[in-house]
Amino acid sequence: xxxxxxxxxxxxxxxxxxxxxxxxxxxxxxxxxxxxxxxxxxxxxxxxxxxxxxxxxxxxxxxxxxxxxxxxxxxxxxxxxxxxxxxxxxxxxxxxxxxxxxxxxxxxxxxxxxxxxxxxxxxxxxxxxxxxxxxxxxxxxxxxxxxxxxxxxxxxxxxxxxxxxxxxxxxxxxxxxxxxxxxxxxxxxxxxxxxxxxxxxxxxxxxxxxxxxxxxxxxxxxxxxxxxxxxxxxxxxxxxxxxxxxxxxxxxxxxxxxxxxxxxxxxxxxxxxxxxxxxxxxxxxxxxxxxxxxxxxxxxxxxxxxxxxxxxxxxxxxxxxxxxxxxxxxxxxxxxxxxxxxxxxxxxxxxxxxxxxxxxxxxxxxxxxxxxxxxxxxxxxxxxxxxxxxxxxxxxxxxxxxxxxxxxxxxxxxxxxxxxxxxxx
Numbered sequence: 001x002x003x004x005x006x007x008x009x010x011x012x013x014x015x016x017x018x019x020x021x022x023x024x025x026x027x028x029x030x031x032x033x034x035x036x037x038x039x040x041x042x043x044x045x046x047x048x049x050x051x052x053x054x055x056x057x058x059x060x061x062x063x064x065x066x067x068x069x070x071x072x073x074x075x076x077x078x079x080x081x082x083x084x085x086x087x088x089x090x091x092x093x094x095x096x097x098x099x100x101x102x103x104x105x106x107x108x109x110x111x112x113x114x115x116x117x118x119x120x121x122x123x124x125x126x127x128x129x130x131x132x133x134x135x136x137x138x139x140x141x142x143x144x145x146x147x148x149x150x151x152x153x154x155x156x157x158x159x160x161x162x163x164x165x166x167x168x169x170x171x172x173x174x175x176x177x178x179x180x181x182x183x184x185x186x187x188x189x190x191x192x193x194x195x196x197x198x199x200x201x202x203x204x205x206x207x208x209x210x211x212x213x214x215x216x217x218x219x220x221x222x223x224x225x226x227x228x229x230x231x232x233x234x235x236x237x238x239x240x241x242x243x244x245x246x247x248x249x250x251x252x253x254x255x256x257x258x259x260x261x262x263x264x265x266x267x268x269x270x271x272x273x274x275x276x277x278x279x280x281x282x283x284x285x286x287x288x289x290x291x292x293x294x295x296x297x298x299x300x301x302x303x304x305x306x307x308x309x310x311x312x313x314x315x316x317x318x319x320x321x322x323x324x325x326x327x328x329x330x331x332x333x334x335x336x337x338x339x340x341x342x343x344x345x346x347x348x349x350x351x352x353x354x355x356x357x358x359x360x361x362x363x364x365x366x367x368x369x370x371x372x373x374x375x376x377x378x379x380x381x382x383x384x385x386x387x388x389x390x391x392x393x394x395x396x397x398x399x400x401x402x403x404x405x406x407x408x409x410x411x412x413x414x415x416x417x418x419x420x421x422x423x424x425x
Contacts, residue, residue: 012057016065020049021147023066025232027073028144029119032182034077038126038144039172041073044080048073121236122182124229127171128197129180136171137200143168145232146204146225194237198246198304201229205250209257220257227254234289244293245305251286252311255279267416271320283315303339306331325354342371343379350383358387378407382417389424398424 020027024045031041048069062068127140142148150168154161174180185193208222230247237243259277262268290312293305301309310331317323332348346368353361365384374380385400401421405414 012061013053015061016049016052016056019065020045020052020069023069024147025123025145026066026120027070029123030070031073031077032123032126033119034074034081036182037172037176038123038140038182039169039176040080041077042144042172044073044076045069047076118184120232121184124197124233124236125184125193126175126180126182128193128200129175130193130196131178131180132171132174134200134203136167136174137196138203139164139167140171141200141229142204142225145229148225194240194242197233198242201226201233202246202250202304204229205253209253223250223254223257226250234292238292239296241293241297242302242304244289244296245302245308248286248289248293248308249304249311251282251289252308252315255282255286255315265412267412269416270314273320275318278315286312286315300338301334303335306335306338310335323354325351329355342368342373343377346374346380346383353387353390358390362387362391376407378404378413378417380404381407385420389420394424397421 027045027048028038028041031044032038035041035044051072052065052069056062056065123144124141127144128137132140139153142153143150150161150165153168154164184190205223205226208220208224208226227247227250230243230250234240234243234247255278256270256273258279259273259275260268286308290305290308293308294301297305310328313324313328313331329348329351332344332351336344336348346365349361349364349368352364362384365380365387368374368380369384381400382404385397385404388394388397388400398421401417401424405417405421408414408417
């Protein structure tokens with residue numbers, strides 16, 4: 001039975017939990033290299049947290065708290081492996097790592113930091129393995145790499161806590177029972193897996209940027225978690241253009257967060273946003289990340305690099321009218337050729353409407369109305385309504401805005417769409 005932490009009148013426990021949240025991905029990654037099981041690694045990391053809660057309020061916080069936690073967790077991992085009947089085989093697999101682990105009192109001789117980064121990269125690819133469902137990858141990534149609790153994940157993805165708990169448990173069990181290797185794939189496998197990793201991070205960001213359902217339009221903390229994951233990944237994979245492309249995209253989009261809602265939390269459309277409230281530091285980071293993506297790209301640009309370039313067009317425009325819509329339309333055309341999607345085509349139609357007029361874009365949107373993938377996609381009637389409104393066909397526009405409002409599950413967005421419907425006179 002795990003010992004209960006000692007009373008902490010000094011408040012050290014809060015600091016410990018903060019350190020643990022920051023360091024837990026690296027701790028879990030480092031321990032997984034020893035035990036080859038992310039579920040067990042997470043438990044051992046939690047054991048190290050309990051040990052810190054017991055000892056630090058009494059003995060003081062170590063000079064290098066992250067190293068202390070890592071070494072404590074790894075020592076417990078080694079003890080676990082040694083207790084297993086197959087210790088000899090495990091010893092052969094991990095070789096030098098077992099013999100060089102230092103006690104918690106000597107964190108300075110912890111293994112090379114580059115090895116930690118390698119382990120973290122392995123953990124990223126393991127958590128986003130395609131053997132798991134998209135929902136499971138998202139939950140496991142937020143748990144292991146985002147440091148979120150079950151309750152926080154449940155709030156983020158708007159499902160009950162028991163559902164999230166089941167997803168995480170099943171995901172860890174699947175990885176263990178299917179003997180998924182704790183490694184970074186190479187060649188074609190790496191390219192295929194990297195796409196899954198980037199898609200999960202982007203999915204997490206988008207859920208925070210424009211919530212699918214609920215009463216809030218934005219969940220900034222979720223955007224921050226995804227952006228942090230993208231930045232970590234770009235530092236671990238500096239030669240991958242798509243990693244930098246995704247990072248650029250998220251930096252640019254995150255720069256608009258403060259301007260995307262009004263005083264009461266209501267959504268503010270891109271054309272109505274006060275661009276003085278856009279975060280110029282994040283835009284500068286986005287420009288730098290996009291430059292790294294373009295420098296690393298040796299062939300046709302990938303989808304995230306293209307989306308980053310589109311976001312850059314918005315970021316560089318000081319007013320909505322100054323936006324380089326013709327270039328955005330061209331970039332969406334390239335994106336559609338690279339990754340065909342009705343959503344991409346819908347976005348291209350919006351850009352065409354701004355570059356060439358709504359009459360040129362409406363046929364493009366009408367061609368998508370029978371696409372089964374967009375049958376319940378509220379932005380299709382919303383875009384069509386906007387085009388009809390600009391063409392003076394207000395009665396049709398009102399009906400389309402009302403239809404869009406009936407399809408969205410976000411209360412804030414529904415209010416906006418109904419308000420726009422009422423304005424069609």
